[in-house]
Amino acid sequence: MVKTITITEDAYNKLSKMKVGDESFSDVINRINSPKKDITSIIGIMKGKIDIEEAKKKIKEFKEEFTKDAEKRKNVLARQFSNIRNN
Numbered sequence: 001m002v003k004t005i006t007i008t009e010d011a012y013n014k015l016s017k018m019k020v021g022d023e024s025f026s027d028v029i030n031r032i033n034s035p036k037k038d039i040t041s042i043i044g045i046m047k048g049k050i051d052i053e054e055a056k057k058k059i060k061e062f063k064e065e066f067t068k069d070a071e072k073r074k075n076v077l078a079r080q081f082s083n084i085r086n087n
Helices: 009-017 025-033 039-046 052-086
Strands: none
Touching: 009 025
């Protein structure tokens, strides 16, 4: 079944810019509304503007650094909490 919707010109232009390849507007809406998004679908709207493989690599590096930093902070807080309990 097909439904007709009305959107503003601004919304149309934004949605149009999100299209990848020969996607329909329905495809775009389904892609951005899907519960599971992989990095390709998230940055798919930037296809041609960025190197997707390089973006994946940078995101992986960021996650690794974030995890290391979070672990350090957790350890510092654990030591501080331990010191407070022991005093």
